[in-house]
Amino acid sequence: MSELAFSTPAIEPYDPSLSRTSASSTDEDEREQGLMGPPVLIRPKRALRANVRNLSFWYGGFQALHAVNLPVVNNGVTALIGASGCGKSTLLRCFNRMHDLYPGTRYDGDILLLPEEKNIVSEKIDPIMVRLRIGMVFQKPNPFPKSIYENVASGLRVRGITQRAALDERVESSLRQAALWDEVKDRLHQSALGLSGGQQQRLCIARTLAPNPEIILFDEPTSALDPIATAKIEDLFHELRSDYTIVIVTHNMQQAARISDYTAFMHLGRMVEFQATDDFFVRPSHRRTEQYITGRFG
Numbered sequence: 001m002s003e004l005a006f007s008t009p010a011i012e013p014y015d016p017s018l019s020r021t022s023a024s025s026t027d028e029d030e031r032e033q034g035l036m037g038p039p040v041l042i043r044p045k046r047a048l049r050a051n052v053r054n055l056s057f058w059y060g061g062f063q064a065l066h067a068v069n070l071p072v073v074n075n076g077v078t079a080l081i082g083a084s085g086c087g088k089s090t091l092l093r094c095f096n097r098m099h100d101l102y103p104g105t106r107y108d109g110d111i112l113l114l115p116e117e118k119n120i121v122s123e124k125i126d127p128i129m130v131r132l133r134i135g136m137v138f139q140k141p142n143p144f145p146k147s148i149y150e151n152v153a154s155g156l157r158v159r160g161i162t163q164r165a166a167l168d169e170r171v172e173s174s175l176r177q178a179a180l181w182d183e184v185k186d187r188l189h190q191s192a193l194g195l196s197g198g199q200q201q202r203l204c205i206a207r208t209l210a211p212n213p214e215i216i217l218f219d220e221p222t223s224a225l226d227p228i229a230t231a232k233i234e235d236l237f238h239e240l241r242s243d244y245t246i247v248i249v250t251h252n253m254q255q256a257a258r259i260s261d262y263t264a265f266m267h268l269g270r271m272v273e274f275q276a277t278d279d280f281f282v283r284p285s286h287r288r289t290e291q292y293i294t295g296r297f298g
Helices: 002-006 023-032 088-094 127-133 146-157 163-177 197-209 227-240 253-257 287-293
Strands: 048-059 062-073 076-083 105-113 136-137 216-218 243-251 262-267 270-276
Touching: 002 216, 048 088, 062 076, 062 088, 062 243, 062 262, 076 088, 076 253, 088 216, 088 243, 127 136, 136 197, 146 163, 146 197, 163 197, 163 227, 197 227, 227 243, 227 253, 270 287
Parallel strands: 062 270, 076 243, 076 262, 136 216, 216 243
Antiparallel strands: 048 062, 048 105, 262 270
16 A cells, blocks of 8 residues: 555645636626637547546635536547646546545546446545556656666556566566667666656656556646657557547647547636547637637637
8 A cells, every 4th residue: 555655646736825816707707708608518429438527626615627527538539728727637637536635625526437337536436446447647757766667567566466477578568558668678677767857757658557557647748848758758649549548638739639539628627618639629619719729818
Protein backbone atom coordinates (compact mmCIF):
# COMPACT_ATOMS: atom_id res chain seq x y z
CA MET A 1 0.00 0.00 0.00
CA SER A 2 2.87 2.38 0.78
CA GLU A 3 4.37 1.87 -2.68
CA LEU A 4 1.02 2.58 -4.27
CA ALA A 5 0.71 5.77 -2.28
CA PHE A 6 4.28 6.69 -3.29
CA SER A 7 3.39 6.22 -6.94
CA THR A 8 0.77 8.97 -6.72
CA PRO A 9 2.44 12.40 -7.15
CA ALA A 10 1.47 15.31 -4.95
CA ILE A 11 -1.28 17.45 -6.45
CA GLU A 12 -2.11 20.94 -5.32
CA PRO A 13 -5.74 21.16 -4.16
CA TYR A 14 -7.92 23.69 -5.92
CA ASP A 15 -8.22 27.06 -4.17
CA PRO A 16 -11.51 28.74 -5.17
CA SER A 17 -10.29 32.03 -3.72
CA LEU A 18 -7.97 32.32 -6.72
CA SER A 19 -10.94 32.67 -9.06
CA ARG A 20 -11.29 36.29 -10.12
CA THR A 21 -14.90 36.05 -11.31
CA SER A 22 -17.75 34.08 -9.84
CA ALA A 23 -19.37 31.58 -12.17
CA SER A 24 -22.86 32.87 -11.41
CA SER A 25 -22.15 36.52 -12.26
CA THR A 26 -20.28 35.54 -15.41
CA ASP A 27 -23.12 33.25 -16.47
CA GLU A 28 -25.60 36.12 -16.12
CA ASP A 29 -23.42 38.39 -18.27
CA GLU A 30 -23.13 35.74 -20.96
CA ARG A 31 -26.85 34.98 -21.00
CA GLU A 32 -27.43 38.67 -21.68
CA GLN A 33 -25.08 38.44 -24.66
CA GLY A 34 -26.81 35.31 -25.93
CA LEU A 35 -23.71 33.15 -25.55
CA MET A 36 -24.98 30.63 -23.03
CA GLY A 37 -27.33 27.87 -24.00
CA PRO A 38 -27.75 24.11 -23.87
CA PRO A 39 -24.60 22.09 -24.62
CA VAL A 40 -24.12 20.47 -28.01
CA LEU A 41 -23.29 16.78 -27.60
CA ILE A 42 -23.22 14.46 -30.59
CA ARG A 43 -23.69 10.75 -30.01
CA PRO A 44 -20.60 8.86 -31.23
CA LYS A 45 -21.22 6.04 -33.68
CA ARG A 46 -18.43 4.03 -32.06
CA ALA A 47 -18.68 1.94 -28.89
CA LEU A 48 -18.08 3.73 -25.60
CA ARG A 49 -15.65 2.74 -22.84
CA ALA A 50 -16.97 5.26 -20.31
CA ASN A 51 -19.87 7.65 -20.00
CA VAL A 52 -20.02 10.74 -17.78
CA ARG A 53 -23.60 11.54 -16.78
CA ASN A 54 -24.69 14.70 -14.97
CA LEU A 55 -21.42 14.86 -13.01
CA SER A 56 -21.05 17.68 -10.53
CA PHE A 57 -18.08 18.16 -8.23
CA TRP A 58 -17.31 20.36 -5.24
CA TYR A 59 -14.09 21.51 -3.56
CA GLY A 60 -15.55 22.26 -0.16
CA GLY A 61 -18.28 24.80 -0.80
CA PHE A 62 -17.08 25.68 -4.31
CA GLN A 63 -18.80 23.87 -7.18
CA ALA A 64 -16.23 23.25 -9.90
CA LEU A 65 -18.29 21.04 -12.24
CA HIS A 66 -21.96 21.51 -13.14
CA ALA A 67 -23.91 18.49 -14.44
CA VAL A 68 -21.25 17.53 -16.99
CA ASN A 69 -22.00 14.91 -19.65
CA LEU A 70 -19.29 13.32 -21.78
CA PRO A 71 -19.13 10.08 -23.80
CA VAL A 72 -15.67 8.49 -23.96
CA VAL A 73 -15.08 6.38 -27.07
CA ASN A 74 -13.41 2.99 -26.71
CA ASN A 75 -9.93 2.72 -28.24
CA GLY A 76 -9.83 6.37 -29.21
CA VAL A 77 -8.49 9.73 -28.06
CA THR A 78 -10.83 12.28 -26.49
CA ALA A 79 -9.37 15.77 -25.98
CA LEU A 80 -10.64 18.23 -23.35
CA ILE A 81 -9.97 21.88 -24.16
CA GLY A 82 -10.95 25.20 -22.62
CA ALA A 83 -9.51 28.25 -20.91
CA SER A 84 -7.57 27.94 -17.65
CA GLY A 85 -9.89 27.26 -14.74
CA CYS A 86 -12.72 25.87 -16.89
CA GLY A 87 -12.75 22.52 -15.07
CA LYS A 88 -11.10 20.22 -17.60
CA SER A 89 -8.36 18.98 -15.25
CA THR A 90 -10.90 18.68 -12.45
CA LEU A 91 -13.02 16.48 -14.69
CA LEU A 92 -10.00 14.41 -15.75
CA ARG A 93 -9.03 13.70 -12.14
CA CYS A 94 -12.53 12.54 -11.33
CA PHE A 95 -11.93 9.52 -13.56
CA ASN A 96 -9.36 7.99 -11.22
CA ARG A 97 -10.59 9.58 -8.01
CA MET A 98 -7.50 11.73 -7.44
CA HIS A 99 -9.65 14.25 -5.59
CA ASP A 100 -10.26 11.68 -2.87
CA LEU A 101 -6.74 12.37 -1.61
CA TYR A 102 -7.98 15.69 -0.20
CA PRO A 103 -10.70 16.36 2.40
CA GLY A 104 -13.92 18.19 1.68
CA THR A 105 -14.45 17.08 -1.93
CA ARG A 106 -17.76 15.70 -3.15
CA TYR A 107 -19.13 14.05 -6.30
CA ASP A 108 -22.66 13.90 -7.60
CA GLY A 109 -23.67 12.06 -10.76
CA ASP A 110 -22.00 9.16 -12.54
CA ILE A 111 -18.89 8.12 -14.42
CA LEU A 112 -19.86 4.73 -15.80
CA LEU A 113 -17.29 2.22 -16.96
CA LEU A 114 -18.76 0.26 -19.84
CA PRO A 115 -19.97 -2.31 -20.67
CA GLU A 116 -20.36 -3.25 -16.98
CA GLU A 117 -21.97 0.16 -16.14
CA LYS A 118 -20.05 0.49 -12.89
CA ASN A 119 -20.19 3.99 -11.40
CA ILE A 120 -16.58 4.64 -10.41
CA VAL A 121 -17.36 7.80 -8.39
CA SER A 122 -19.79 5.93 -6.15
CA GLU A 123 -18.90 5.82 -2.46
CA LYS A 124 -19.25 2.03 -2.72
CA ILE A 125 -16.27 1.79 -5.10
CA ASP A 126 -12.74 1.62 -3.68
CA PRO A 127 -10.67 4.41 -5.32
CA ILE A 128 -7.56 2.22 -5.15
CA MET A 129 -9.27 -0.32 -7.39
CA VAL A 130 -10.25 2.49 -9.77
CA ARG A 131 -6.61 3.58 -10.07
CA LEU A 132 -5.56 0.04 -10.89
CA ARG A 133 -7.78 0.22 -13.97
CA ILE A 134 -7.25 3.86 -14.94
CA GLY A 135 -3.71 5.20 -15.26
CA MET A 136 -2.56 8.81 -15.39
CA VAL A 137 0.35 10.80 -16.84
CA PHE A 138 0.89 14.27 -15.43
CA GLN A 139 1.99 17.59 -16.84
CA LYS A 140 5.57 17.43 -15.58
CA PRO A 141 7.61 14.23 -15.81
CA ASN A 142 7.76 12.61 -12.38
CA PRO A 143 10.05 9.58 -12.51
CA PHE A 144 10.83 7.83 -9.24
CA PRO A 145 14.39 8.27 -7.89
CA LYS A 146 15.11 4.72 -8.97
CA SER A 147 16.57 2.96 -11.99
CA ILE A 148 14.82 3.05 -15.35
CA TYR A 149 13.95 -0.62 -14.91
CA GLU A 150 12.50 -0.16 -11.42
CA ASN A 151 10.39 2.80 -12.54
CA VAL A 152 8.49 0.48 -14.87
CA ALA A 153 8.62 -2.64 -12.69
CA SER A 154 7.52 -1.07 -9.40
CA GLY A 155 3.86 -0.85 -10.36
CA LEU A 156 3.89 -4.47 -11.50
CA ARG A 157 5.28 -5.58 -8.15
CA VAL A 158 2.50 -3.74 -6.33
CA ARG A 159 0.07 -5.81 -8.40
CA GLY A 160 1.73 -9.06 -7.36
CA ILE A 161 3.99 -9.73 -10.35
CA THR A 162 7.36 -10.78 -8.92
CA GLN A 163 8.85 -13.35 -11.29
CA ARG A 164 11.91 -11.88 -12.98
CA ALA A 165 11.12 -13.25 -16.43
CA ALA A 166 7.62 -11.77 -16.34
CA LEU A 167 8.96 -8.44 -15.10
CA ASP A 168 11.65 -8.35 -17.79
CA GLU A 169 9.13 -9.08 -20.53
CA ARG A 170 6.66 -6.44 -19.37
CA VAL A 171 9.31 -3.79 -18.79
CA GLU A 172 10.68 -4.26 -22.30
CA SER A 173 7.25 -4.29 -23.96
CA SER A 174 6.16 -1.14 -22.08
CA LEU A 175 9.35 0.72 -23.00
CA ARG A 176 8.86 -0.34 -26.62
CA GLN A 177 5.26 0.92 -26.56
CA ALA A 178 6.53 4.23 -25.22
CA ALA A 179 9.16 4.38 -28.01
CA LEU A 180 11.96 4.47 -25.44
CA TRP A 181 13.47 0.97 -25.50
CA ASP A 182 16.13 1.63 -28.14
CA GLU A 183 17.34 4.68 -26.23
CA VAL A 184 17.65 3.05 -22.80
CA LYS A 185 18.08 -0.72 -23.32
CA ASP A 186 21.79 -0.52 -22.47
CA ARG A 187 21.30 1.48 -19.26
CA LEU A 188 18.18 0.03 -17.68
CA HIS A 189 19.78 -0.05 -14.24
CA GLN A 190 20.96 3.55 -14.28
CA SER A 191 19.00 6.31 -12.58
CA ALA A 192 15.93 7.56 -14.41
CA LEU A 193 16.80 11.06 -13.27
CA GLY A 194 19.64 11.11 -15.81
CA LEU A 195 17.21 11.05 -18.74
CA SER A 196 16.18 14.14 -20.67
CA GLY A 197 12.79 15.71 -19.96
CA GLY A 198 11.21 14.12 -23.01
CA GLN A 199 12.67 10.72 -22.16
CA GLN A 200 11.44 11.03 -18.58
CA GLN A 201 7.93 11.71 -19.80
CA ARG A 202 8.02 8.68 -22.10
CA LEU A 203 9.29 6.65 -19.13
CA CYS A 204 6.29 7.84 -17.13
CA ILE A 205 4.08 6.69 -20.01
CA ALA A 206 5.81 3.29 -20.00
CA ARG A 207 5.27 3.07 -16.23
CA THR A 208 1.58 3.76 -16.77
CA LEU A 209 1.31 1.21 -19.57
CA ALA A 210 3.04 -1.61 -17.68
CA PRO A 211 0.00 -2.70 -15.58
CA ASN A 212 -2.12 -2.66 -18.75
CA PRO A 213 -4.75 -0.06 -17.74
CA GLU A 214 -8.09 0.17 -19.50
CA ILE A 215 -8.10 3.98 -19.70
CA ILE A 216 -5.14 6.37 -19.67
CA LEU A 217 -5.51 10.00 -18.58
CA PHE A 218 -3.06 12.64 -19.79
CA ASP A 219 -3.01 16.05 -18.11
CA GLU A 220 -1.17 18.38 -20.51
CA PRO A 221 1.64 15.83 -20.98
CA THR A 222 3.70 17.93 -23.41
CA SER A 223 3.35 21.44 -21.98
CA ALA A 224 6.80 21.28 -20.33
CA LEU A 225 8.56 19.71 -23.33
CA ASP A 226 10.39 21.08 -26.36
CA PRO A 227 8.90 20.68 -29.88
CA ILE A 228 10.95 17.58 -30.73
CA ALA A 229 9.98 15.77 -27.53
CA THR A 230 6.38 16.90 -28.03
CA ALA A 231 6.30 15.39 -31.53
CA LYS A 232 7.52 12.04 -30.17
CA ILE A 233 4.78 12.00 -27.51
CA GLU A 234 2.13 12.91 -30.09
CA ASP A 235 3.30 10.08 -32.34
CA LEU A 236 2.69 7.70 -29.44
CA PHE A 237 -0.99 8.62 -29.31
CA HIS A 238 -1.53 7.35 -32.84
CA GLU A 239 -0.04 3.99 -31.85
CA LEU A 240 -1.62 3.65 -28.40
CA ARG A 241 -5.18 4.44 -29.49
CA SER A 242 -5.57 0.96 -31.01
CA ASP A 243 -5.09 -0.69 -27.60
CA TYR A 244 -6.14 1.91 -25.06
CA THR A 245 -8.85 4.46 -24.37
CA ILE A 246 -7.23 7.87 -23.89
CA VAL A 247 -8.52 11.14 -22.43
CA ILE A 248 -6.18 14.12 -22.69
CA VAL A 249 -6.36 17.66 -21.35
CA THR A 250 -4.54 20.18 -23.53
CA HIS A 251 -4.34 23.95 -23.87
CA ASN A 252 -3.04 23.49 -27.40
CA MET A 253 -5.94 23.41 -29.85
CA GLN A 254 -3.62 22.45 -32.70
CA GLN A 255 -2.50 19.44 -30.68
CA ALA A 256 -6.10 18.43 -30.03
CA ALA A 257 -6.79 18.66 -33.77
CA ARG A 258 -3.73 16.54 -34.58
CA ILE A 259 -4.14 13.66 -32.14
CA SER A 260 -7.76 13.30 -31.05
CA ASP A 261 -10.79 11.53 -32.48
CA TYR A 262 -13.26 13.60 -30.44
CA THR A 263 -12.96 16.99 -28.78
CA ALA A 264 -14.89 18.43 -25.86
CA PHE A 265 -14.92 22.13 -24.95
CA MET A 266 -15.58 23.23 -21.37
CA HIS A 267 -16.30 26.68 -19.94
CA LEU A 268 -16.81 27.68 -16.29
CA GLY A 269 -17.25 24.09 -15.16
CA ARG A 270 -19.82 23.22 -17.81
CA MET A 271 -19.63 21.14 -20.95
CA VAL A 272 -20.31 23.36 -23.95
CA GLU A 273 -19.74 21.12 -26.95
CA PHE A 274 -18.60 17.59 -27.82
CA GLN A 275 -18.07 16.54 -31.42
CA ALA A 276 -15.87 14.49 -33.72
CA THR A 277 -12.65 16.46 -33.97
CA ASP A 278 -12.85 16.82 -37.75
CA ASP A 279 -16.18 18.63 -37.36
CA PHE A 280 -15.40 20.42 -34.10
CA PHE A 281 -12.73 22.75 -35.48
CA VAL A 282 -14.32 23.25 -38.90
CA ARG A 283 -18.03 23.46 -38.08
CA PRO A 284 -18.54 24.22 -34.36
CA SER A 285 -22.20 24.12 -33.40
CA HIS A 286 -22.11 26.35 -30.32
CA ARG A 287 -21.44 30.08 -30.51
CA ARG A 288 -19.22 29.97 -27.42
CA THR A 289 -17.09 27.24 -29.04
CA GLU A 290 -16.70 29.29 -32.21
CA GLN A 291 -15.56 32.29 -30.18
CA TYR A 292 -13.01 30.20 -28.28
CA ILE A 293 -11.42 28.46 -31.24
CA THR A 294 -11.23 31.72 -33.21
CA GLY A 295 -9.35 33.39 -30.35
CA ARG A 296 -11.99 35.87 -29.20
CA PHE A 297 -11.47 34.82 -25.57
CA GLY A 298 -9.43 32.39 -23.50
